Amino acid sequence: xxxxxxxxxxxxxxxxxxxxxxxxxxxxxxxxxxxxxxxxxxxxxxxxxxxxxxxxxxxxxxxxxxxxxxxxxxxxxxxxxxxxxxxxxxxxxxxxxxxxxxxxxxxxxxxxxxxxxxxxxxxxxxxxxxxxxxxxxxxxxxxxxxxxxxxxxxxxxxxxxxxxxxxxxxxxxxxxxxxxxxxxxxxxxxxxxxxxxxxxxxxxxxxxxxxxxxxxxxxxxxxxxxxxxxxxxxxxxxxxxxxxxxxxxxxxxxxxx
Numbered sequence: 283x284x285x286x287x288x289x290x291x292x293x294x295x296x297x298x299x300x301x302x303x304x305x306x307x308x309x310x311x312x313x314x315x316x317x318x319x320x321x322x323x324x325x326x327x328x329x330x331x332x333x334x335x336x337x338x339x340x341x342x343x344x345x346x347x348x349x350x351x352x353x354x355x356x357x358x359x360x361x362x363x364x365x366x367x368x369x370x371x372x373x374x375x376x377x378x379x380x381x382x383x384x385x386x387x388x389x390x391x392x393x394x395x396x397x398x399x400x401x402x403x404x405x406x407x408x409x410x411x412x413x414x415x416x417x418x419x420x421x422x423x424x425x426x427x428x429x430x431x432x433x434x435x436x437x438x439x440x441x442x443x444x445x446x447x448x449x450x451x452x453x454x455x456x457x458x459x460x461x462x463x464x465x466x467x468x469x470x471x472x473x474x475x476x477x478x479x480x481x482x483x484x485x486x487x488x489x490x491x492x493x494x495x496x497x498x499x500x501x502x503x504x505x506x507x508x509x510x511x512x513x514x515x516x517x518x519x520x521x522x523x524x525x526x527x528x529x530x531x532x533x534x535x536x537x538x539x
Contacts, residue, residue, distance in 0.1 A: 348447030401501025436490030
């Protein structure tokens with residue numbers, strides 16, 4: 283029993299230490315925002331990696347998510363003659379919850395893990411230590427471009443995900459449930475509020491910041507060679523998933539309480 287509580291205590295201390303390190307990295311990175319002009323090439327390169335390269339898989343996933351959502355809700359609504367409401371339900375659900383949620387999960391697995399692996403490799407090969415010796419702050423050189431890129435590109439990809447998901451839902455509604463595009467569009471526009479869109483974009487922004495900070499933190503704290511890099515990559519995905527789910531709930535509660 284003593285060993286159990288001792289191990290639990292070590293886990294809690296390690297998690298607290300990592301959380302504190304993440305907050306410090308976030309703060310130090312925001313202090314270097316004044317150097318955006320000097321880092322514009324790195325920021326644009328990271329925007330391409332985080333956004334353009336991740337867009338195809340994100341679009342495929344969100345399209346089929348919209349199609350599945352329309353089909354499942356439409357089957358139930360059709361029993362009560364309310365299939366015309368599919369457009370309203372799908373548009374609000376995608377804009378408020380599903381699009382930022384799915385985008386965040388995909389970027390955490392696709393981009394966040396790559397950040398952890400790339401920076402972790404630099405860490406175990408002592409390149410990070412060499413930067414510090416040369417008075418180069420890793421927060422400015424490594425974290426800032428990735429943080430800004432994720433904070434900008436995640437809402438942009440979410441906007442495209444909203445559009446693609448709604449298009450997929452409209453196609454399924456027309457082909458499988460007999461709801462015309464005109465009815466679907468009318469219901470979607472009438473039900474979708476500006477607050478729903480703002481909530482989704484705010485979630486996407488927070489998710490992007492979380493993914494970048496978690497990936498960079500795990501990479502900077504990686505140790506133990508290739509095995510340590512693998513562990514850091516896995517932890518970055520797991521922690522990002524947990525935070526996305528938890529923060530998604532609390533943001534929704536805050537906006538709609």
